[in-house]
């Protein structure tokens with residue numbers, strides 16, 4: 001059965017730590033880093049990368065468009 | 077099943093979403109979580125998808141988005157003091173083949189430039205108006221706007237808007253839908269993925285309508301102002317859902 005796997009890349013230095021992406025993810029992939037970027041913002045990262053389906057929800061709500069999304073089909 | 081590494085997924089051929097090239101390299105000046113950023117992106121994506129980047133002229137307002145021209149890599153002018161629809165009228169009449177839009181906040185569109193808005197809509201100028209309603213004057217310090225909700229606190233209505241003395245919130249979108257010059261009038265929001273996708277379709281349609289010369293498209297986007305509302309971005313979007321959408325109902329009001 002084919003399924004999908006996704007991955008996102010966050011432009012860490014441009015993330016403003018708004019946390020809006022976190023609640024938009026249907027598979028609970030994202031968390032805010034304890035660490036901060038150069039502007040002092042906590043930034044989003046994939047805490048559970050294996051759950052990402054590449055659905056683009058997080059990038060869709062990100063006001064600063066700092067998320068890039070990739071997706072592949074996986075055949076078992 | 078063999079283990080899949082992130083490097084196997086993060087490759088150019090697997091790309092499904094990236095920032096549109098019509099953004100300049102400048103980081104947006106908006107507060108964390110501000111809806112202006114999403115609306116900027118949707119407009120630029122629509123322009124890119126329609127392939128009209130060299131034929132589009134925008135008009136920026138006063139307000140936080142006064143700097144829209146810094147972020148949008150298209151031709152764009154800035155109209156002080158609510159005059160964006162008047163400037164857009166002039167531009168469109170000189171260049172009828174161009175795609176002309178205004179980008180305006182609620183202070184700009186519904187207070188400072190009410191006259192320009194109403195008359196451009198009534199004349200049926202063949203332009204698109206994008207109206208970002210966050211119920212407040214964001215840039216100047218969160219003062220009450222005509223769109224501030226009853227009971228909503230602002231820096232000039234600290235005990236909440238009192239309708240008896242301050243009047244009712246102005247529903248500009250309903251108002252312009254009643255004018256014969258408008259063709260497509262809709263209200264959207266951008267705080268969930270599904271709503272963002274819907275708003276994008278309306279924005280695309282607003283540009284497409286200009287090809288047919290049939291009148292003005294007016295798209296309101298109900299948005300947040302975390303700083304003015306004094307809430308976190310997540311809280312402000314919740315507040316928006318629970319309060320703003322009751323008064324400012326989403327949907328298409330007119331489509332001719």
Ligand SMILES: Cc1ncc(C[n+]2csc(CCOP(=O)(O)OP(=O)(O)O)c2C)c(N)n1
Nearest residue numbers: 138139140157181182183184212213214215
């Ligand atoms: C006639 C006039 N009065 C006042 C101002 C000052 N002013 C500049 S921006 C602004 C508020 C704009 O608020 P809004 O359009 O809601 O945009 P936001 O900043 O919330 O995005 C005001 C009052 C002005 N530019 N012109």
Ligand code: SF4
Nearest residue numbers: 025052053055056058
């Ligand atoms: S692409 Fe979808 S599944 Fe992956 S992190 Fe973003 S919202 Fe979650």
Ligand code: SF4
Nearest residue numbers: 015016018019021062
């Ligand atoms: S929505 Fe964008 S800016 Fe906000 S925390 Fe997530 S990645 Fe950062």
Ligand code: SF4
Nearest residue numbers: 107110140214301302
């Ligand atoms: S003041 Fe309000 S409208 Fe202006 S950038 Fe900040 S959140 Fe956005």
